[in-house]
Amino acid sequence: MGAPPELLAGAHQAALDEIRHARLSFALASHYAGVKLGPGALQLPSELPPVTLLSAATAAAHEGCVSETLAAIEVAEAAELASEPAVRMALAIIAPDEMRHAQLAWTFVRWAIGAGDETMAQAVRVRFELSIAQVAALDPRVSTADAALLAYGRLCGARRNAARRSALREVIEPAVTSLFAEIAVARPAGRSR
Numbered sequence: 001m002g003a004p005p006e007l008l009a010g011a012h013q014a015a016l017d018e019i020r021h022a023r024l025s026f027a028l029a030s031h032y033a034g035v036k037l038g039p040g041a042l043q044l045p046s047e048l049p050p051v052t053l054l055s056a057a058t059a060a061a062h063e064g065c066v067s068e069t070l071a072a073i074e075v076a077e078a079a080e081l082a083s084e085p086a087v088r089m090a091l092a093i094i095a096p097d098e099m100r101h102a103q104l105a106w107t108f109v110r111w112a113i114g115a116g117d118e119t120m121a122q123a124v125r126v127r128f129e130l131s132i133a134q135v136a137a138l139d140p141r142v143s144t145a146d147a148a149l150l151a152y153g154r155l156c157g158a159r160r161n162a163a164r165r166s167a168l169r170e171v172i173e174p175a176v177t178s179l180f181a182e183i184a185v186a187r188p189a190g191r192s193r
Helices: 005-033 053-081 085-115 118-136 146-150 157-186
Strands: none
Touching: 005 085, 053 085, 053 118, 053 157, 085 118, 085 157, 118 157
């Protein structure tokens, strides 16, 4: 797609981080299950749809900017609240990596909008609006398992939804506003690429 080298390096580092996260997670799961657990084969469709800059940017807006930012904030909170030492250690390793992954998504989306035209910017804006609306509509009910799972780093129910809503207000919505303000300055109205 013609992305700059720093984005490519960031993507490769994020992939390596995810391998480390999987190893940590499988080690914890194996410990608690009492048997060795690991990944299985990934089943992919025989044909994948083509990836365009537009599809990558809208996917990154949802999966990276919104979902990964929320996950990073949730993992950081879970690391603070977990009482199991091994879980706290794993989450403390994962949390800053996930925040870097979210930052990488924001950087990619900013670059993609700059590389695209007004159609790109509008599609990304709509994807942000849909993603934010999905999170804002979360059901705040609490399950009885919430307290027990918190010891193992799992935010559930009201605590998870409160963290997500707070992240929307304090991080994601201001970041979206800032992103599109930067774009408006860089690309005055009536000018497209």
